[in-house]
Structure formats: C-alpha cells, structure tokens
Amino acid sequence: MSAAKTCRKNLHFLYLLSLICLLTATNSDELQILLNIKTEFQKSKINVFDSWDPNNSVCNFTGITCNADGSIKEIDLSKNRLVGAPPFDSICQLQSLEKLSLGSNFLHGRVTEDLKNCVRLQYLDLGNNFFSGSIPDLSSIGRLQFLYMNKSGFSGTFPWNSLENMTSLVALSVGDNPFDPTPFPTEVVKLKQLNWLYLSNCSIEGQIPAGIGNLTELINLELALNHLSGKIPPEIAKLRKLWQFELYDNDLTGKLPVGFGNLTSLEMFDASRNYLEGDLSELRFLTQLVSLQLLKNEFSGQVPAEFGDFERLVNLSLYKNKLTGPLPQTLGLWTDFNFIDVSENFLTGPIPPNMCKNGKMTELLMLQNKFTGEIPASYANCTTLTRFRVSNNSLSGVVPSGIWGLPNINIIDIALNDLEGPISSDIKNAKALGQLNAANNRLSGELPPEVSKALALVAIDLSYNQFSGEIPTTIGELKQLGRLHLQYNMLSGTIPNSIGSCDSLSDVNMAHNSLSGPIPLSLGSLPILNSLNLSENQLFGRIPVSLSSLRLNLLDLSNNRLTGTIPESLSIKAYNGSFAGNNGLCSQNVKYFRRCSSNCRVSRELRTLIICFTVGSFALVVSLGCFFYSRKREKNHDRSLKEDSWDVKPFHLLSFTEDEILDSIKQENLIGKGGSGNVYKVVLANGEKLAVKHIWNIDSGSQRKTRSSTPMQPKHAGKSPEFDAEVQTLASIRHVNVVKLYCSITSEDSSLLVYEYLENGSLWDRLHTCMEMALDWEARYEIAVGAAKGLEYLHHGCERPVIHRDVKSSNILLDEFLKPRIADFGLAKIVQATLSKDSVHIIAGTLGYIAPEYGYTYKVNVKSDVYSFGVVLMELVTGRRPIEPEYGENKDIVKWVCSKVNGRESVLGIVDSNISETYKEEAIKVLKIAILCTTRLPALRPSMRSVVQMLEDAGPSKLVGISVGRDGRKKEGLGGEGEV
Missing domain, CATH: 1.10.510.10 (Transferase(Phosphotransferase) domain 1)
Known part of the structure; x- marks a missing residue:
C-alpha cells in the first residue's frame, strides 16, 4: 500500500472518530437536558418519566422521537397530567427539536422569552393548560406549521405580528383565551396555507375582513364567541373546501351572502345568536350538511324544501327566528336523525312523521309555532327520545298512547294545544320522566294510578283540562315531585293524605275543581312547601294547625266550605284574601271575619279533649282548665329537655352555657316557625340576644309521650339532612355578611343551633x-x-x-x-x-x-x-x-x-x-x-x-x-x- 493511500485511510478514520466523539458529546448534553426537564416535573405523580433513566438511550424515553443521527426531533408529553412550569430555557437548547407537544396538561406560570430560541420548531402545542400572562414574540420561529395555544389562560395582546414570518402555517389555534380586545388581525388573512383556524372566544371585534377569502385551503374556520359585527363578507364563498364554519355568539347582521351556497363541502354550520336576517335559500345547495344551527336570529321566509332531501342532516336548530310555512315532510327520512329545535317561529302545517324512522332521535322541540294536525303515531315508538316538546301550537286529536310511556323521556311538554284523550297507563314505563306538562288541552279521563311508577317526576302540570275522578292515592310514592298543578279540571273526591309523603313538594295548585272533604293534616308536614292553592273547591272542616309550620309565600284556601278558627299564625297580612268565601270561618285578627266566640286558643285536638270533660260546666271552669293544662304541658316539656344528655360543639368563643339556652326554649320565646324547626329568641343575663333553632330528630325512636304532645314539635323536622347541611356549612364560615353560628347543642332526640340574633328580621x-x-x-x-x-x-x-x-x-x-x-x-x-x-x-x-x-x-x-x-x-x-x-x-x-x-x-x-x-x-x-x-x-x-x-x-x-x-x-x- 502506498504511503498516500495509508495517509488518506488514516485521515478518514480520524474524521469518523471525531464525528463519533461529537455525537457522543451531543447525546450526553441532550440526556442532561431531558433529565433537567424531568426534575422540573417531579411534582407530576405519573409514570411517564419512569423510562427517563440515565442508563437508557434518550431515543427510548417515553414521548421522545429521535432523528437518524440520534438527536432529539420530537417531545410529545401531551395528555399526561403534567404539573408545573415548563423549563423552556432547557427545552430550547435541543438544537434539532422540531415538535414540542405539551398540550392538555396542568402546566402553569408564564411562558418565558426562552421559547423564541426553539427556532427549528415546526409543531408547537401548549393548548389546554393553565398558563398566565402574555405570549412572547414568536417571530424567530419562522418554520412553524402547527401552532396550538388555545384555552390556556393567556392574556394581554397576542403577538399577531409574529405570524408574518410563519408563511408555512397550516393550523392556528389560539381561541378561548382572555386576550385584550382587538380588531380581526390582518396578519391572519395572509397565511394562505392555513387549513385550520380557531379564533373563537378571544376578544376579536369589528368586521370580518374581505381578505378571509384568501384562505382557500381552509377546512375549519371558527370565529364564535367574539364581538364581530357587520355582515358576513361575500368573499367567504371562495372557501370551497370549508367543512366546519362557526360564527355563533357574535353581533353579525345582514343576510347570508350571495354565493354562500357554493360551500358545498360544508358539514357543520353554526351562526346562532347573532342578528342575521333574510331567508335561507342560499342553504338549499349545501347537501352535505350534517348539523345546521341558526337559533336566535332574525331569519324569515320558509324552510327550504330541499332540507327534506339532505341525506346526512342529523341536527337542525332554527329556534327563535321568524320562519313561516311548513317543514319538509320528508325531513329526517334518510338519516339517523337526532335533534330538531324549531321552537318560537311561525311555522305551520303538520309535524314531519319520519324523523325517528331510524330510531336515533333524542330531542324533538317544536314549541310555540302554529303546527296543526295530530301528533304522528310514529313517535310513540321512538324509544330514544329524551325530550318531546310541542307545546303552544294548534295540534289536535288523541295523544298516541305510547308517548306517555317512552322509557328514556325526560320531558313531555304538550301544553297549550287542542289535544284529547286520557293519560294512558303506559306512563308506568316512563322511568326517566321528570317533567310532565299537558296544561291547557282537552285531555280527559281519570288520572291513572300508574303515574306513581314514574318515580323521577319532578313537575306535573295538568291544569286547564277535563280530568275527572279522584286524585290517585299512590301519588305519595312520587318522592321527587316538586310541583303539582291540577287546577281547572273536574277532579272530585278527597285530597289523599298520602300527599304528605311527597317530601320535595314546593308548589301545589288544585284550585277550581270539585274536591271535597277536609284539608289533609299531612300537608303541614311538607318541609319545603312554598305555595298552596286549594281555592274554589268544596273542601270542608277546619284549617289544620299543621299548616302554621309551613313557610308559604302563597296560600289560597278561598271559596270553600271551611269552618272554625283561622290559626293565629296564618292571620297575617301576607295571607289577606286567602280565606275569603268561607263563611264558616272566624278569627280574632283577620278583618272581615266574625270574631271567634272563645278566647282560649288551643289546638283542635285539645279543644275536643276539654269539651269531653267540661260539657255543662261554667265558662270560668273551662278557662281555668285551659290555663292549668297549658302550664302542665310546658312544665313537662321543660323537664323533658333538661333530662336529656346534651353535647355542645362550639364554633366561636361562647359567653353562655347550655343551661341558659335550654331554659329559654319555651313557648313565650317562640318567634318563628320554619320548614326544619322552630326558632326562639334568647336573651342572656348579660343582655346579649341569640336566635336558637330547635330541630326534632325524625329518626328518633325514643320520643317521650310528653314530648310528642308539645306544640313545639314540628312533625316533619329532623336532624338529617337539614341539620347536618347547616352545621357543616356554617361551622367553617367566617364572613360579616353570613349569619354567625355560635354552636350546636345536640341530644339523642333533638338538636339546637345557636345563632346571632338579627334585630330587623328578614x-x-x-x-x-x-x-x-x-x-x-x-x-x-x-x-x-x-x-x-x-x-x-x-x-x-x-x-x-x-x-x-x-x-x-x-x-x-x-x-x-x-x-x-x-x-x-x-x-x-x-x-x-x-x-x-x-x-x-x-x-x-x-x-x-x-x-x-x-x-x-x-x-x-x-x-x-x-x-x-x-x-x-x-x-x-x-x-x-x-x-x-x-x-x-x-x-x-x-x-x-x-x-x-x-x-x-x-x-x-x-x-x-x-x-x-x-x-x-x-x-x-x-x-x-x-x-x-x-x-x-x-x-x-x-x-x-x-x-x-x-x-x-x-x-x-x-x-x-x-x-x-x-x-x-x-x-x-x-x-x-x-x-x-
């Protein structure tokens, strides 16, 4: 081998050796950077960092992707419950980093200026976090294609100028942040590669610029929940690829622009809660629509007949516009139609019969229009329905029997029509029914006892119909019933005593019927009853003293055949007129009624007892008997309270003893009666005044005979849940505008809550x-x-x-x-x-x-x-x-x-x-x-x-x-x- 060849070979070997050394050093640096990042997120109680071990290759770390040369290309730690402030100073030292995804975590703090050093980033996701402060200038990150910073708590002014360098941006999502108000940023309409633009709820105001038409690659455009005004620009028609367009909750005016029908790829369109007007004719070409939401605008004219041919339309909301004419009768025929709300328009004609043909419909809302004809029988088989509301129309005919018993229905609202027929026994199947409103129709027949099987009922309004017969005694099984309106019918018989088992009742109206018999004593045991109207019936007998314990804003017992004394606690200005038309009533306090002949104000039961022992006796003997018997009852009551073992739980420094409180729980100190107990005014020896609520426990099995006869025991009161809720809430509260609870005093049989006393009432x-x-x-x-x-x-x-x-x-x-x-x-x-x-x-x-x-x-x-x-x-x-x-x-x-x-x-x-x-x-x-x-x-x-x-x-x-x-x-x- 020649010397030259040997030299070249050695040089090549040295180059490779130096390159390996350089890569080893780089990997070592990046390992240390990742370990620093791991340290910053130590508070995150997750296992995503278990693989981030110095003995592993960084390319094997969870969430890390490397280039072919081993350098770090991507960090994806999104949706990992990370907690803390991201160390951007460390992250941006990764020279090859192209993707940083930290979205959908619990990150907080400010995004520092160090972020601008991530100059090779093409993908940045910080969305759905809890950052604060403003977003720094991002101009240096000119390679960005995807930028997600939505719903992350950012404020101040978004650095829109940064976008001028991001000419390759494909997705921009910065909505749902409380930025400072700003006009529509013109920098955005220059980003011609955008296909995803999310700017909802980020304080943009003013008009949508005509330049929006430049963004012809858009498939998603969301500008909802801003303060946009003016008209939708006609240039919007250029966005032929648009799949979703969201404009709801703005202040837009004018008509849908000519050419809007060119958006033939549009599947989702929501322009609800604006001030748009004109007709819907431009929408008749949008055959790919899946969801159309235009509620609360000023649209007029007819619903396009073409809507009935849309083969993908599933959701349609045109609520509260000015639309007229009929709905297409084939609406929903071709699809798994789910939802319709066309309420509060001027629509006419019959209800389309096929919207639940495929058995997927959940809500049918068509109230307050001018619909006519019968309720289509097909909806009696629509078991998926949760809300059926067609009230305030001109519907007629018999209500299909199955409607009453739909198994998933929450609301049946058919009021203010001309409907006939009975409530069928199918109602026993309506296990989810919470609200039944059939008022102002011509419904008739007896109320089925099976209504008691609809245990979820909260409100029943059957007023202004022609129902007859008796109120079912099974009504007491409706434990969640809060409102019962049966007025203006032809009901007869007695009011069932079982109504006292409906513990949640707050509003009862049975006026203008033919009900007879006495007012049930059990009505007085309803803990939150607020309104009671039994007027215009044929009720007789005495007004139960038990009604005195109720906190009624409205009481009307007028125009019946009631007799006897009006209870003193009901003889107040608030109930003026409540007893008119009952000639047999007397009162010591209510004007226009004859005065009662006896001044001995005792209960009906006690009066009966006295009469049994004093027939033929002189009035003096009767008076003395009343006096001594009352004193004896008070004495027994006082003794029974003191005999108990009491547990005192102080929540403030106390200046009194439990005996001082117990000694004051007597009739002469009674100042009020409520749904959960009686209230007494206590004046301490030092002159301080307190208010004490006395609550008897409903679950106590050891109430003494003497106690059960005391007038201070409300039958419906109890320790749970009212007592526990009040103590739990007030014990920890310290605020000048919240009543102060000094302590609770409890025994096996009853409980006392001791409050500050307020001089001026409520x-x-x-x-x-x-x-x-x-x-x-x-x-x-x-x-x-x-x-x-x-x-x-x-x-x-x-x-x-x-x-x-x-x-x-x-x-x-x-x-x-x-x-x-x-x-x-x-x-x-x-x-x-x-x-x-x-x-x-x-x-x-x-x-x-x-x-x-x-x-x-x-x-x-x-x-x-x-x-x-x-x-x-x-x-x-x-x-x-x-x-x-x-x-x-x-x-x-x-x-x-x-x-x-x-x-x-x-x-x-x-x-x-x-x-x-x-x-x-x-x-x-x-x-x-x-x-x-x-x-x-x-x-x-x-x-x-x-x-x-x-x-x-x-x-x-x-x-x-x-x-x-x-x-x-x-x-x-x-x-x-x-x-x-």
Missing part, C-alpha cells in the same frame, strides 16, 4: 309585610352589595364552593344597622371534588327563585344561586314579590320585568314608588344587573365576584350604564330581554 319582611318601615334606596343598595359579598364568599372564598340552593329575600336577615346576613343553610351543598364541575342533582328551592335550568336538567350549580340573587335584586328595585297575580299565568317577576324593559319610561314605571326620584336612575342600573343575573343560559350569567364588582360600579359615584342584549352580554343602550 329582607322579605321589610319589603313586603312592613310597609310602614319601607327601605330607602341607600339602604336597599347597601343590602344588595352586602348580600352579594356574602354569596361571593360562599362561591369563591371557601375551600370548596358552597351552593346555598335557597337564596331568597326571606333568607337575607338584617341587623340593627340593616346590614345583611345570608341565612338558612338547610339546603346548602358543599361542592365535592368528585362532582362534574360544580353541579349537584337536587330537588330544592323556592317558587319564583328557582333557576330555569332546573326544569331541564334538575341540576343546580353556583350559577343557580346567581339567578336567585338576581330575583332578590328585582325585589329590591321593584318592591314586588317574585310571584304575583298581576304577572299572569305561568309568569314570575323575571318575565314580568323583561316584558317592561322596552323603553325608558316603562322601565322607570316598574321602580318601586317608595324609591325617590333622585335615586331611580341608580335603581335602574341595579335592575340591569338583575337581568344579567337572570339570563336563561347559566353560562352567560356573571359570577358572584363579577356581580359584586358591577354593583359597586353602579353605586352613587360610579353610575356606569349597563344594558343587556338578547344574548345576555353587556351592550350600550337601555336594556333587553336578558335571555329570560
């Missing part, structure tokens, strides 16, 4: 029953702010959010300075970590304050409290009760207020006359906040934290105009419907 009393002590606006405003702060603390200031579930003016107590306290936590729920977000499945609340979603999902969350607080704000501004006859049938204060906000004068007209002219403008500001709080969609209601801020901004020195559009957003102007 807000309900001051607004609705003590008109001589009317509140001025300054006091009302301070009460609103204070109560809001109390709820804000419950929702945001506790370890886990506390849902009150019964926010109302009677549960807002006032101290001597009229400072408010949130009270009565008997229905409260502490949100558990295992629940989905913050919702709870409950049967609770008070008529007039219950959020509308309860009727659809039977769930409440913190936004349900916000709705109830909005009702309280309306009470403060208008001085009216949540439910009043003036509002009309099936209306409450929310609907009434929103019907009055169509002009300045009408708004001023609903402000309480007790509020002086000086403050009416301020009152209107608070009314607008109330409308925001009572927006129909929970997601659009503000948080209580936001409510507090808005109320403070609406104070005397900060009058900021807030007006609400139909989408529930703040707008300029006087106000709007507020989604009610």
Whole structure:
C-alpha cells in the first residue's frame, strides 16, 4: 500500500472518530437536558418519566422521537397530567427539536422569552393548560406549521405580528383565551396555507375582513364567541373546501351572502345568536350538511324544501327566528336523525312523521309555532327520545298512547294545544320522566294510578283540562315531585293524605275543581312547601294547625266550605284574601271575619279533649282548665329537655352555657316557625340576644309521650339532612355578611343551633309585610352589595364552593344597622371534588327563585344561586314579590320585568314608588344587573365576584350604564330581554 493511500485511510478514520466523539458529546448534553426537564416535573405523580433513566438511550424515553443521527426531533408529553412550569430555557437548547407537544396538561406560570430560541420548531402545542400572562414574540420561529395555544389562560395582546414570518402555517389555534380586545388581525388573512383556524372566544371585534377569502385551503374556520359585527363578507364563498364554519355568539347582521351556497363541502354550520336576517335559500345547495344551527336570529321566509332531501342532516336548530310555512315532510327520512329545535317561529302545517324512522332521535322541540294536525303515531315508538316538546301550537286529536310511556323521556311538554284523550297507563314505563306538562288541552279521563311508577317526576302540570275522578292515592310514592298543578279540571273526591309523603313538594295548585272533604293534616308536614292553592273547591272542616309550620309565600284556601278558627299564625297580612268565601270561618285578627266566640286558643285536638270533660260546666271552669293544662304541658316539656344528655360543639368563643339556652326554649320565646324547626329568641343575663333553632330528630325512636304532645314539635323536622347541611356549612364560615353560628347543642332526640340574633328580621319582611318601615334606596343598595359579598364568599372564598340552593329575600336577615346576613343553610351543598364541575342533582328551592335550568336538567350549580340573587335584586328595585297575580299565568317577576324593559319610561314605571326620584336612575342600573343575573343560559350569567364588582360600579359615584342584549352580554343602550 502506498504511503498516500495509508495517509488518506488514516485521515478518514480520524474524521469518523471525531464525528463519533461529537455525537457522543451531543447525546450526553441532550440526556442532561431531558433529565433537567424531568426534575422540573417531579411534582407530576405519573409514570411517564419512569423510562427517563440515565442508563437508557434518550431515543427510548417515553414521548421522545429521535432523528437518524440520534438527536432529539420530537417531545410529545401531551395528555399526561403534567404539573408545573415548563423549563423552556432547557427545552430550547435541543438544537434539532422540531415538535414540542405539551398540550392538555396542568402546566402553569408564564411562558418565558426562552421559547423564541426553539427556532427549528415546526409543531408547537401548549393548548389546554393553565398558563398566565402574555405570549412572547414568536417571530424567530419562522418554520412553524402547527401552532396550538388555545384555552390556556393567556392574556394581554397576542403577538399577531409574529405570524408574518410563519408563511408555512397550516393550523392556528389560539381561541378561548382572555386576550385584550382587538380588531380581526390582518396578519391572519395572509397565511394562505392555513387549513385550520380557531379564533373563537378571544376578544376579536369589528368586521370580518374581505381578505378571509384568501384562505382557500381552509377546512375549519371558527370565529364564535367574539364581538364581530357587520355582515358576513361575500368573499367567504371562495372557501370551497370549508367543512366546519362557526360564527355563533357574535353581533353579525345582514343576510347570508350571495354565493354562500357554493360551500358545498360544508358539514357543520353554526351562526346562532347573532342578528342575521333574510331567508335561507342560499342553504338549499349545501347537501352535505350534517348539523345546521341558526337559533336566535332574525331569519324569515320558509324552510327550504330541499332540507327534506339532505341525506346526512342529523341536527337542525332554527329556534327563535321568524320562519313561516311548513317543514319538509320528508325531513329526517334518510338519516339517523337526532335533534330538531324549531321552537318560537311561525311555522305551520303538520309535524314531519319520519324523523325517528331510524330510531336515533333524542330531542324533538317544536314549541310555540302554529303546527296543526295530530301528533304522528310514529313517535310513540321512538324509544330514544329524551325530550318531546310541542307545546303552544294548534295540534289536535288523541295523544298516541305510547308517548306517555317512552322509557328514556325526560320531558313531555304538550301544553297549550287542542289535544284529547286520557293519560294512558303506559306512563308506568316512563322511568326517566321528570317533567310532565299537558296544561291547557282537552285531555280527559281519570288520572291513572300508574303515574306513581314514574318515580323521577319532578313537575306535573295538568291544569286547564277535563280530568275527572279522584286524585290517585299512590301519588305519595312520587318522592321527587316538586310541583303539582291540577287546577281547572273536574277532579272530585278527597285530597289523599298520602300527599304528605311527597317530601320535595314546593308548589301545589288544585284550585277550581270539585274536591271535597277536609284539608289533609299531612300537608303541614311538607318541609319545603312554598305555595298552596286549594281555592274554589268544596273542601270542608277546619284549617289544620299543621299548616302554621309551613313557610308559604302563597296560600289560597278561598271559596270553600271551611269552618272554625283561622290559626293565629296564618292571620297575617301576607295571607289577606286567602280565606275569603268561607263563611264558616272566624278569627280574632283577620278583618272581615266574625270574631271567634272563645278566647282560649288551643289546638283542635285539645279543644275536643276539654269539651269531653267540661260539657255543662261554667265558662270560668273551662278557662281555668285551659290555663292549668297549658302550664302542665310546658312544665313537662321543660323537664323533658333538661333530662336529656346534651353535647355542645362550639364554633366561636361562647359567653353562655347550655343551661341558659335550654331554659329559654319555651313557648313565650317562640318567634318563628320554619320548614326544619322552630326558632326562639334568647336573651342572656348579660343582655346579649341569640336566635336558637330547635330541630326534632325524625329518626328518633325514643320520643317521650310528653314530648310528642308539645306544640313545639314540628312533625316533619329532623336532624338529617337539614341539620347536618347547616352545621357543616356554617361551622367553617367566617364572613360579616353570613349569619354567625355560635354552636350546636345536640341530644339523642333533638338538636339546637345557636345563632346571632338579627334585630330587623328578614329582607322579605321589610319589603313586603312592613310597609310602614319601607327601605330607602341607600339602604336597599347597601343590602344588595352586602348580600352579594356574602354569596361571593360562599362561591369563591371557601375551600370548596358552597351552593346555598335557597337564596331568597326571606333568607337575607338584617341587623340593627340593616346590614345583611345570608341565612338558612338547610339546603346548602358543599361542592365535592368528585362532582362534574360544580353541579349537584337536587330537588330544592323556592317558587319564583328557582333557576330555569332546573326544569331541564334538575341540576343546580353556583350559577343557580346567581339567578336567585338576581330575583332578590328585582325585589329590591321593584318592591314586588317574585310571584304575583298581576304577572299572569305561568309568569314570575323575571318575565314580568323583561316584558317592561322596552323603553325608558316603562322601565322607570316598574321602580318601586317608595324609591325617590333622585335615586331611580341608580335603581335602574341595579335592575340591569338583575337581568344579567337572570339570563336563561347559566353560562352567560356573571359570577358572584363579577356581580359584586358591577354593583359597586353602579353605586352613587360610579353610575356606569349597563344594558343587556338578547344574548345576555353587556351592550350600550337601555336594556333587553336578558335571555329570560
């Protein structure tokens, strides 16, 4: 071998050796970088890093992909529950890194400027995390093709200028971040390679630029939940490859542009909740549509007949437009049709019969139109249906029998039609049925006893029909029933005593029937009954004293044949007119009734006992007998309380003993009766005043005979769940606007809760029953702010959010300075970590304050409290009760207020006359906040934290105009419907 060849061979060997040494050094550096990254994520309790061992090759690490030379090309740790702040300073030292995917984790902190050093990146995913602060300038990463930063908590201004260097960008997703408001970024329409653009919910405003037509490669365009205005540009018609187009929740106006029908690849189109108008003719060419959502716009004209030929259409929502004419009768014939909502239009003709032909339909919503004809028999076999709502139309004929017994149905709503026939016994199969509304029809026959097998029923409204016969005694099996409306029928017989087993009832209306017999004593045992109307019947006998323990906002027993004494606790202004038309009644306190002949106010049972022993005796003997018997009962009761062994659990430093409290639980100190117990005023020796709630345990088997006869024992009260809920909630709460619980005192038989005493009663009393002590606006405003702060603390200031579930003016107590306290936590729920977000499945609340979603999902969350607080704000501004006859049938204060906000004068007209002219403008500001709080969609209601801020901004020195559009957003102007 020549010397030259030997030299060249040695040089080649040395080159390879140096290259191997260089690669070894590089791999060693990258190993150390990955180990540093692992250290940063040590808090992540996952096993993804188990393979990240110094003894392994980095190319074998989980989530790592290498180039052929062994350098790191990709890091993919998405969806791995990572916790911490990504060390971008280390990550971007990987010189060959082309893909970094950290999406869908629990990453937090700020994205540092070090990210710009990842200059070779082509794919960057930081989406679905919990970062804060702004996104740094990304101009140096010019090779990016995929950029995902959506829903990650970023704020400030997005660096749109960075996009000018990213000419190869294919996917851009930065939506669902609270960026600063900005016009539509012109840099975006220059990215001609884009096929995926997600800019929803990131504070973009103004018009969609004509340049959007440059993005001809787009298959997905999402611009929803912004503040876009103006018309949809006609250039949109150039996007022939578009598969999904989302524009919902903006302020767009005008018609669908000419040429929109050219988007023949479009499968998903949602432009809901805008102000679009004109007809739908441009859509008749979109034969590939799978889902069309145009709800809450101003579209008019007819639904194109071509929709009936669309072979892929599965979901159709045209709710709340101005559409006329018939629906295509072949609609849904060709597909696995799933969902239709065309409610609140002016549609006519029959219901298309074939939408459930393939047995996949879940929701049929066609209420408030002008549909005619019969309900197609085919839907009686549609076992997949969960919601069937065709109310407020002109439908006729007999309801198909199988409709009543659909096994998955949640809601049957056929009210306000001309339908006939009975409720069939098939209803026993409706195991999921929660709401049955068949009011205002011509339905007849007897109520089937099988209705008791529909155990999920929460609401029954069969009013204004022709039902006859007796109310089934099996009704007591409906343990979740909250509302029972049977008024204006031809029902006869007695009200079954079993109704007292329906523990969740809050609203009962049986007025205008032919019911007879006595009022059941068991009605008084319903723990949350709030409204009771038995008027215009033939009921006789005495008014049960047990009704005195109820917390009723509405009581109407008028125009019956009742006799005897009106119980003293019901003889209050709130029930004026409740007993009219019962000539046999007498009262010591109610005007227009004859005075009762005896001043001995004892129970019906006790009076019977006395009469048995005193027939033929003198009145003096009767009086003495009453006196001594009452004293004996009190003595026995006091002795029985003291005989018990009591357990005291203090939650604050106490200045009293248990004996001081026990000595004060007597009849003369009784100041109120509620659904879960009696309340007593206790004055300590030092002059301090306390309020004590006394709760008897329903599950106690050892109640003494003497105790069972005491008038202080509410039959329906109990330790669980009200006692446990109230103690668990209040024991840990420390807030100036939440009532203070000093301690609990419990025994085997009963329990006592000791609170601070509030001098001025409840807000309900001051607004609705003590008109001589009317509140001025300054006091009302301070009460609103204070109560809001109390709820804000419950929702945001506790370890886990506390849902009150019964926010109302009677549960807002006032101290001597009229400072408010949130009270009565008997229905409260502490949100558990295992629940989905913050919702709870409950049967609770008070008529007039219950959020509308309860009727659809039977769930409440913190936004349900916000709705109830909005009702309280309306009470403060208008001085009216949540439910009043003036509002009309099936209306409450929310609907009434929103019907009055169509002009300045009408708004001023609903402000309480007790509020002086000086403050009416301020009152209107608070009314607008109330409308925001009572927006129909929970997601659009503000948080209580936001409510507090808005109320403070609406104070005397900060009058900021807030007006609400139909989408529930703040707008300029006087106000709007507020989604009610």
